[in-house]
Amino acid sequence: MIRNSAFEMAGKLASGEITSVQLTQEHLDQISAVDTDVHAFLHVDTEGALAQAAAVDAKRASGEKLSPLAGVPLALKDVMTQKGIPTTCGSKILEGWRPPYDSTVVVNLKKNDIVILGKTNMDEFAMGSSTENSAYGPTHNPWDLTRIPGGSGGGSAASLAAFEAPLAIGTDTGGSIRQPAAVTGTVGVKPTYGGVSRYGLVAFSSSLDQAGPCARTVLDAALLHEAIAGHDPKDSTSINAPVPAVVAAAKAGNVKGMKIGVVKELNGDGYQKGVRNRFEESLELLAAAGAEIVEVSAPNFEYALAAYYLIAPSECSSNLARFDAMRYGLRVGDIDGASAESVMNLTREVGFGREVKRRIILGTYALSSGYYDAYYGSAQKVRTLITQDFNKAFELADVLVSPTCPTTAFKIGEKADDPLAMYLNDIATIPVNMAGIGGMSLPSGLADEDGLPVGFQIMSPVMKDDRMYSVGAALESALLSKWGAPILSSIPALAGSK
Amino acid sequence: MSSLSRDDVAKLAGLARIEMSDAELVALSNEFTVILDAVARVQEVAGADVPATSHPLPLRNVFRPDVVIPSLSPADALSGAPAQEEARFRVPQILGEE
Numbered sequence: 043m044i045r046n047s048a049f050e051m052a053g054k055l056a057s058g059e060i061t062s063v064q065l066t067q068e069h070l071d072q073i074s075a076v077d078t079d080v081h082a083f084l085h086v087d088t089e090g091a092l093a094q095a096a097a098v099d100a101k102r103a104s105g106e107k108l109s110p111l112a113g114v115p116l117a118l119k120d121v122m123t124q125k126g127i128p129t130t131c132g133s134k135i136l137e138g139w140r141p142p143y144d145s146t147v148v149v150n151l152k153k154n155d156i157v158i159l160g161k162t163n164m165d166e167f168a169m170g171s172s173t174e175n176s177a178y179g180p181t182h183n184p185w186d187l188t189r190i191p192g193g194s195g196g197g198s199a200a201s202l203a204a205f206e207a208p209l210a211i212g213t214d215t216g217g218s219i220r221q222p223a224a225v226t227g228t229v230g231v232k233p234t235y236g237g238v239s240r241y242g243l244v245a246f247s248s249s250l251d252q253a254g255p256c257a258r259t260v261l262d263a264a265l266l267h268e269a270i271a272g273h274d275p276k277d278s279t280s281i282n283a284p285v286p287a288v289v290a291a292a293k294a295g296n297v298k299g300m301k302i303g304v305v306k307e308l309n310g311d312g313y314q315k316g317v318r319n320r321f322e323e324s325l326e327l328l329a330a331a332g333a334e335i336v337e338v339s340a341p342n343f344e345y346a347l348a349a350y351y352l353i354a355p356s357e358c359s360s361n362l363a364r365f366d367a368m369r370y371g372l373r374v375g376d377i378d379g380a381s382a383e384s385v386m387n388l389t390r391e392v393g394f395g396r397e398v399k400r401r402i403i404l405g406t407y408a409l410s411s412g413y414y415d416a417y418y419g420s421a422q423k424v425r426t427l428i429t430q431d432f433n434k435a436f437e438l439a440d441v442l443v444s445p446t447c448p449t450t451a452f453k454i455g456e457k458a459d460d461p462l463a464m465y466l467n468d469i470a471t472i473p474v475n476m477a478g479i480g481g482m483s484l485p486s487g488l489a490d491e492d493g494l495p496v497g498f499q500i501m502s503p504v505m506k507d508d509r510m511y512s513v514g515a516a517l518e519s520a521l522l523s524k525w526g527a528p529i530l531s532s533i534p535a536l537a538g539s540k
Numbered sequence: 541m542s543s544l545s546r547d548d549v550a551k552l553a554g555l556a557r558i559e560m561s562d563a564e565l566v567a568l569s570n571e572f573t574v575i576l577d578a579v580a581r582v583q584e585v586a587g588a589d590v591p592a593t594s595h596p597l598p599l600r601n602v603f604r605p606d607v608v609i610p611s612l613s614p615a616d617a618l619s620g621a622p623a624q625e626e627a628r629f630r631v632p633q634i635l636g637e638e
Contacts, residue, residue, distance in 0.1 A: 142616035235596045249595045278602035279595075348581040359556060366557070368631050370620030382632040383557065391559035399558055403549060403568060404575065406556045416583060423586030425593040461571060462578055478596020504596075 044068050044540060045530075048114045048208040048262040055102070055113040062095035062102075062113030066157050068540070069115045073159070073206045075538035081181050082191075082201040084120050085128050086160035091115065098155045110289075111265055112155035117207035119198050120161035121168055122253070123242040124148045127158075131244050132166040132176035132194075135365050135372045135393030145242020146274045147211060147253050154269040159207055162197030166395045167362065168218055168246045170194050171467040172457070175397045180454055183226060185494055185533055189451040192222030198256045199226040204536060209266050210256040215247050216350055217446075217471025219254050220483035224446035224497020227485045227529045229263045229514070230256045234505050235478030236281035238267075239274035247357040248279075250350075250475040258530060260484060260514040264292035267507070283505060291508035295515030298332035302513065303439025307343045308470045308499075314449045316489025320496040321445045324486045327520040328513065338438050340431035345424045346473045351465060352408045352421035353476075359405030362398070365390065400461065429477040436503045441513050444470050446483040446497030474501050482510040484518055485529045495529060542576035544569050 043051070043065065054060045070088055077083055098113040118124060121131050123141035125148075130136045144152070151158060165175035173181040173196030183191040184203040191200040198210035199222030212219035214232035223230030231254045238253045245251060255266035271285040304325065309318065329335050367373040367389035368382070375388035394402070408417035435442055447467055457464045474481035479501055486498035498517065502509040522528065544552075546562075549569045553560045560568075614627050623630040 139620050142612055142619050275604045279597055279599060281597070342585060345581055345585055348579045351575070351579050352582060363557075367622060369629055371622070373622035376623065376632055380632050381636075382634045385632045386557045387559040390557055394558065399560075399564075400568060400571065402556050402558065403552045404572070404579075406552045407544065407572075408579075410552070410555070417579065419592060420582040420586040421579075422592035422594055423590040424582045426590050427585060429593060429596075462574060465578075476596075 044072050044205040046208070047259045048111060048257060049259070049265065051114050051208060052111055062098045062157060063092060065113065066091050066095040066115050066159070069159060069207055072540050075540060076204050076536045077206060079182060079187055079536060080184055080200050080204045080206070081179060082117070082162055082197040082204060082206055083160045084130060084132070084163050084178055084197070087127055087158065090127070091157050091159050094157045098157065101155070109154040109269065111209070111269055113157065114209060115157040115159045115207055116151065117160060117162045117198055117201040117210040118148070118158050119195050119211050119213055120164055121213055121244050122147055122211060123244070124158065127161065129161065129244070130178070131168070132164045132178060133393065133395070133398070134177045135389070137372065139371055143242065146239035146276060147270050148242065150270045156209070156269065162195070162201055162210065164197055165194035166398050167244070167358070168194040168213060168215055169358070169397050169401055171217070171221055171464055172454070173197060174454060174458055175395055177395055182454070183451050184536060185226065185451065188453055190225070190454055192225040192451065194218040195222045195256065199223055199228050199230065202226065202228045202256060202258050203530060203533060205539070208258060209262060211253060211270070212256045213243055213251055213253045214475065215250045215354060216475050217468040219256060220446050220471050220481055220497065220499060221467060223256060223483040225451035225495060227495030227533065228256060228258055229260055229484045230254070230482070231263050231267060231510070232474060232481045233267060233271060233507055234281070234480045236279050237285070237505070237507065238271050239277040239280050241274055241276040245361040247354040248361060249357060250354060258528070260511060260518045261292045264288040264511050281505065286505055286508040288508050288511045291511040292515045295512060295519055297328060297513055297516040300333045300441070300513065301439040302328055302333045302335050303338035303435055303442045304335060305343070305435070305442050305444045306337055306339045307341065308444035312448050313445055314489060314491065316491045317445045317447070317449065317496050319490060320486040321498060324498050324517055324521070327524070328517055331516045331520055333513070336439055338435040338442060340435055340473070342424065342427040342431050343473050346428055346476055347465060347469050349421040349424035350468070350472045350476065351404070352417050353425065355401040355405035356408045356418050357405070359402045359409065362402055365393065397461070425476050428473050432473070432477045432479060441509050442501040444499045446470060446499040450489045450492055450494035450496060470499060479504055480507040480510055482514050484514050486517070486521065487529070488532070542573070542580055544572040544576070
């Protein structure tokens with residue numbers, strides 16, 4: 043059962059073949075069996091999940107009309123607040139903190155009766171591409187436990203690949219949903235900025251952060267997308283417009299007559315050969331399904347990484363000022379007569395990890411008087427140029443595509459001491475966040491060199507998220523015919539796995 | 541070539557309210573030489589005529605109706621406090637003795 047898609051599980055729940063309590067228990071058992079090795083979860087809420095599942099079963103038994111995913115379990119990235127449940131953001135500074143309120147995403151999950159299993163591991167405050175920056179130790183990629191599961195949402199992606207959950211929530215500031223999806227052979231979607239509320243999402247970079255669905259199939263991602271998306275008065279940057287028809291698009295999977303633009307700059311040198319091969323194959327399949335493949339150019343994308351590593355640190359240096367040891371979280375050095383400033387300094391020294399400190403200092407520098415124009419100001423201009431590149435490209439194509447990442451999953455520890463090499467992972471995912479458009483990654487196969495999953499990225503214009511689901515579903519269906527079984531059927535079995 | 545000395549990093553750490561050891565300051569100063577060279581590339585393309593984008597949505601002041609809705613109870617608001625006294629946050633001394 044745990045290897046089914048969420049859509050299949052929902053069908054079996056609706057027909058009475060299984061109860062939500064049974065389904066939830068099966069996933070809790072799998073977590074007990076494999077999570078010592080994978081370490082996808084920071085907190086498992088056994089009691090809460092089973093209580094929620096029992097409540098859904100009772101509603102179903104009484105004949106109440108339920109939402110499409112009612113009773114299906116989900117893993118929640120530990121950057122989202124859930125009332126009474128520990129929320130750490132992978133940081134020591136929030137160890138033991140239990141938020142007094144639900145994020146809007148959690149409110150929507152509960153409204154849809156989706157069962158929350160627990161909180162997943164992540165790079166501290168979502169800063170990283172490998173989950174190695176978690177203060178609670180790294181998550182391991184279920185394809186090869188010596189490798190990274192991507193980041194920052196490595197826990198969410200790994201929980202899907204390890205069959206610990208059929209659905210998960212991620213957040214994506216520069217690729218934190220899509221890159222983990224790519225390296226674990228799963229599906230991850232960053233909706234249009236403003237499509238899903240940020241209320242209760244602990245802020246890293248407010249103009250870039252966006253929550254979205256993680257799943258094992260495109261349709262499952264669409265169903266979860268619809269459940270969590272929509273306008274929220276509590277988030278002033280939430281878009282007040284109908285949610286794009288993503289489920290209908292995923293069900294139809296029709297690309298006939300669609301123009302698919304290959305971004306010239308997001309391929310070639312620096313991209314692993316197996317990554318390029320799978321990308322080319324996917325393009326052929328989409329062409330065979332009736333899409334027209336065109337090439338587009340986005341000359342300013344090469345500056346996106348540099349601009350990102352100024353804008354995101356700048357915003358984080360401001361956002362993380364809230365961790366001041368006064369109202370919640372860690373407090374260190376509060377001895378008689380100590381000043382507030384010294385307590386703050388000592389708390390932040392102990393509470394933040396290396397990468398978080400690095401980015402706060404970089405952001406403080408980029409925003410400081412005398413350097414603001416040269417760094418933050420210039421980066422904001424690059425952001426304009428990137429948006430203009432997208433606008434021009436979308437005049438020539440309905441969606442844009444590229445490999446999601448330049449390489450497959452690297453070894454844990456391999457890039458830990460080289461921040462710049464680590465940042466290069468996000469080279470193809472960052473432009474999407476800069477322009478606030480939608481982006482999806484789905485598996486396009488295994489690389490020839492190492493047999494590890496490769497991701498295919500689809501980008502769609504603002505609030506045209508349905509288009510990436512059309513293309514994603516078409517490609518997924520063509521690949522499934524070619525392979526005969528989903529990509530995760532070839533994942534090596536984990537010790538103890540059901 | 542951009543660079544930040546150990547003392548520059550110490551000043552920034554002070555502004556960011558993060559205590560740092562000497563070893564950490566030196567390590568960051570070395571890393572910033574490489575990182576600043578990489579990010580300084582933004583200066584190559586951005587001409588004076590290009591407007592800045594601070595946010596992906598063209599939003600101005602967003603208002604909602606001014607109605608009273610439930611908010612956190614004092615107990616909930618204080619539930620994560622490192623220290624509290626008489627239903628208030630207890631914080632270290634903010635002003636000096638004088």
